Amino acid sequence: MERECKSVRSAYGKTLVELGRKNKNIVVLDADLSCSTQTKLFAKEFPERFFNVGIAEQDLMTTAAGLACTGKIPFVSTFAMFATGRAWEQIRNTICYSNLNVKIAATHAGITVGEDGASHQALEDISLMRSIPNMLIIVPADEKETIEAVKFAASYNGPVYIRIARTNLPDIFDNTYSFNYKKAIKLKDGSDVTLITNGETLVETIDCVKILSENGINSEIIHVPVIKPIDAETIINSVKKTNRVVTIENHSIIGGLGSCVCELLSEIYPAKVTRIGTKDEFGQSGQAKELLDFYGLTAKKLAEKIIGIIK
Amino acid sequence: MTTELTAEDINNLNTVSKKLRRYVLKMIHNAKSGHPGGALSAIDILNVLFTKIMTICPDCESDKNYLNRDRFILSKGHASAALYAVMAHCGYFKEEELLTFRKLGSRLQGHPCSNKLKGIEISTGSLGQGLSIGCGMAIGLKLDNINSKVYVFLGDGELEEGSVWEAAMNASHNKLDNLIAFVDRNNLQIDGSTEKVKSVGNVKAKFEAFGWNALEIDGHDFNEIYKAINNAKLSDRPFVIIANTVKGKGVSFMENNANWHGKAPNDDELKLALEELK
Secondary structure, X not given: OOOOEEEHHHHHHHHHHHHHHHOOOEEEEEOOOHHHHOOHHHHHHOHXXXXXXXXXXXXXXXXXXXXXXXXXXXXXXXXXXXXXXHOHHHHHHHHHOOOOOOEEEEEOEOHHHHHHOHHHOEOOHHHHHHOOOOOEEEOOOOHHHHHHHHHHHHHOOOOEEEEEXXXXXXXXXXXXXXXXXXXXXXXXXXXXXXXXXXXXXXHHHHHHHHHHHHOOOOEEEXXXXXXXXOOHHHHHHHXXXXXXXXXXXXXXXXXXXXXXXXXXXXHHOOOEEEEEEEOOOOOOOOOHHHHHXXXXXXXXXXXXXXXXXXX | OOOOOOHHXXXXXXXXXXXXXXXHHHHHHHHOOOOHHHHHHXXXXXXXXXXXXXXXXXXXHHOOOHHHOOEEEEOOHHXXXXXXXXXXXXXXXXXXXXXXXXXXXXXXXXOOOOXXXXXXXXXXXXXXXXHHHHHHHHHHXXXXXXXXXXXXXXXXXXXXXXXXXXXXXXXXXXXXXXEEEEEEEOOEEOOEEHHHHHOOOXXXXXXXXXXXXXXXXXXXXXXXXXXHHHHHHOOOOOEEEEEEOOOOOOOOOOOOOHHHOOOOOOHHHHHXXXXXOX
């Protein structure tokens, strides 16, 4: 179905400008991708507070760390692959070990990077970030949530990783939405299965639920914008009702949301979990929508899979 | 500010350096682990920096100069014993605490940890990260019009990390004249000579090619250290002081021996070493 989609990257860039106007301690760093990440909007309005370190992601992270030491609130952007992969150890040993107030807003995560192919498709970024102490991880699902997540990150004291989609996304939340980093969001009540997702796959999951409903499956949707710390209560309460879980993510099933839910449930309330995401494999080139379909993440493919395992 | 140390200054610095070296050896001996070689090569510079150059705040946030303090980053974090020794001497914490070094529950971690010990600006230990951190701090201070300096202390083996050169470009690109780096050029790394493991080459020429001012000195000559830093403070661009040092300096059997990079002295070795440092 066609509907208006909005650039969440653009929303990120505009929100940075808004924050920059209110708080002179907001600084922004990029590694030669300011057009793609949309930090160029901030650079244009606040050139003295914008630092392009060039193609040097290690320098990007540790320079941000130094800025945080002087009381600045650095937002750091590049592609998720290079932010979390190339500079993982800088994030671990310098930013998180010292618990510095650095916000890593990485764009172009997941399979939907599209035509650039596997080298640029971070399918491991959540996994890489989740294993580092002190890191808070947000995966927003639409424009409104992205804006609120970025504002929250600026107000929170400590390292934050925000995963921002490359693709444009339709609105899910309206102006009444308020971001609470401690809460997962139940978007629909159901009794047969709990569908747990976030980010770009939330809209596919919402559409999938309509197909499931037509097939007599009453599913509950839990949206988990904050993977760490995870809202155990909301997830467990749902699973106590349904006893069946499917996790859906634009990420490898190793180490991401699916793993996170399994870790949680296996200790507190064991239930059968099916993880849908990319398997233990690299991505490939293609259009974003084609790739979502190929890796089973469109509403239709999700519904086929879920009907198969529920019935 | 005079740019020469008096004979009395030098005499005092000598006395303090000997005391700091004794601390370093006792700490590492007591912990049965640590890095004496690179701590001993660093001592004289840290001594001059902390006692003669930097605006320091041993009382941390409660110090009236706190915002205007100079910043120090021990990029070669394995020389932590030297840093803790000079911090204790300057009153950041009691000297008795030095013997908790590397013990369970201690604030004096094997490599410096800013969340455990106040006065440590940022945690270090993984090589190659300090110079970029220094760039970030130097930029941040400039944004706030604070005239403090940022001092980054690097090892020479550390220069094999590519990230050092990302930072070197960053510093000159952003004209960070408030950033002063030291290279502890003791010519040794764990596996042997820096020139045999992976030639570090002409460090001065390399930094100059990256847009820095650079000066080569004897890293154990107090007057040269003092003059070099005062010179660096007047630079119109980032400044690196390449300090030719002796790994294990002050203890005859440790000097210029890579085996003492990461080994603790036993009881007899400690006794011998302390004798030499009387």
